[in-house]
Amino acid sequence: MARILPSLADVHHDPTHESGARMTDPVFIDDEMHQQLARQWLAPRARDANKGDFGPLLVIGGAPGYSGAALLAAETALRAGAGATLVGCAPETASVLWLHRPELMARAVRTRADLLPLLARARVVVAGPGLGREDWAAQLWPTIAEAGRVQVLDADGLGWLADNPQQHPARVLTPHPGEAARLLGGSVAAVQVAREAAVRELQARHGGVVILKGAGSLVCDGERLWQCPAGNPGMATPGMGDVLSGLVGALLAQGLPLFEAAALAVSLHARAGDLVAAAAGERGLLASELWPALRRLLNPEPI
Ligand SMILES: NC(=O)C1=CN([C@@H]2O[C@H](COP(=O)(O)OP(=O)(O)OC[C@H]3O[C@@H](n4cnc5c(N)ncnc54)[C@H](OP(=O)(O)O)[C@@H]3O)[C@@H](O)[C@H]2O)[C@@H](O)CC1
């Protein structure tokens, strides 16, 4: 039986903060905490499980020229245990996805009318990987913003949110420091010098859960602020964020609550990156190389 996760008051903090630790210091997702989260939320599946139990998950992205981002997010979702996984993408992108990963259901989206039935079917939406900032995305954004679905908003989805900061149903935002700066209307330097304040402010403005990515990614839901000490600079490589958003979506599709899905995804992602870097070095790491390591981490040994 999994142990109950520690409360904010009694978890292990960064030892460098121990003297004069504030209640608001981030909680580290250290090895022990990672194992607890994994055992609690990645229990073996029921023997009679079916794919409908873990989806459908819908990725919205893949504008012309950006098929890779949508593919990385959607394939990560599949490889992380999502059930039926659809991609609502530009017509030019759909055939690329079909050819590359037949397990995905790529749907050509020309207009809002094409997107509505996909949204109606989806349990979880990951909006933004390769969405682009052009007309195709501009005409879809209001429909995405209105959709009453659990949404992970990433990449260009965050750009559209910054331009249209009205209430959006997004529940997990995944900005890198550049996207966070844009959402806050400040500079990257200002975000990086006060990352905890930045993630709290973003959460206060937009609600839900905010992941501020980068070395020592932070996860905040307004009450909890957790920090991931794992990860490495080899992960500063294109598409690594798309892998994370697909992973968050997959955990949500498998029934994890918002904060736990976000925190566990961040920890799994960083630990997978560390495993790959340990095996072959940081330089030259590809985002898709995380998949085998992620799969191992997603299937922890039962106690
Ligand atoms: N294979 C594919 O199809 C891929 C497609 N992709 C898709 O492309 C689309 C646009 O994504 P993108 O990467 O061009 O824009 P984005 O990340 O916003 O960078 C813009 C500027 O922001 C800054 N900045 C960035 N990171 C930062 C950081 N950590 N910390 C601080 N600043 C940071 C930096 O500005 P600078 O510092 O240079 O002034 C940078 O020049 C999007 O849909 C995405 O999903 C990608 O996922 C890759 C794989």
Ligand SMILES: Nc1ncnc2c1ncn2[C@@H]1O[C@H](COP(=O)(O)OP(=O)(O)O)[C@@H](O)[C@H]1O
């Ligand atoms: N130096 C680093 N240390 C730890 N993690 C990193 C580092 N650089 C990048 N990452 C991680 O890699 C991912 C990069 O995401 P992002 O910047 O959105 O990339 P992309 O837009 O190319 O997909 C984030 O999860 C981030 O935390």
